[in-house]
Amino acid sequence: METARRKVIVITDGDKIAKKAVEQVARRVSGRCISLSAGNPTPLTGPEIVELIKAAKYDPVLVMLDDKGSSKKGKGEKALEYIAKHPDIEILGVVAVASNTDHTQGVVVDNSITKEGEVVTQAVDKHGNPKVFNGAVLEGDTVDILNELDIPVIIGTGDTGKMDGADSLKKKVPITTKAVEEILFRSGYKYGHY
16 A cells, blocks of 8 residues: 655755744644754755654654755755655655855745745845845755756745844744745645644
8 A cells, every 4th residue: 555655845944043943833834843854064864854754743744954055965955855856755845045155056936935924926035035136046055956856836035033033933933934834835735733
């Protein structure tokens, strides 16, 4: 009998603030967070993360991946590539986090959430402000690999848990939460474990 593929949302950030933020978002959407995937750069391999996803009690499973500012294919992107191609995993979407990394290709986003919480058609910068130049392309250290993968929804945001305080833990991480909810909504995934 075929087992159901696990439903995963990837956030391309993994520092200490992002970890606390994504853990809070997971609680808000009744999901699970792979806290061990946090790190700058990502401390685990793709196979290790897949095992943790499979062990999670229920979906959706939120995973953090980070290249620590590297413009090359770093640990986070390598793990993301493995997870996305794994037959037991279905990536519902990716929250693509902008950074100030130079020499990246960037990725065209479906939409972004600004630091004001608005859904816009262009990319945003690290602070969650809409980009004026090269509008649809979000630049970040862990997003180039997305161009090679079949990801159904890519939602851009500024720096997870930050964005000039607009996405802070005190405010219950509203921007990252909205990005995750947007992915859940667009995927048709019904969430809530009560």
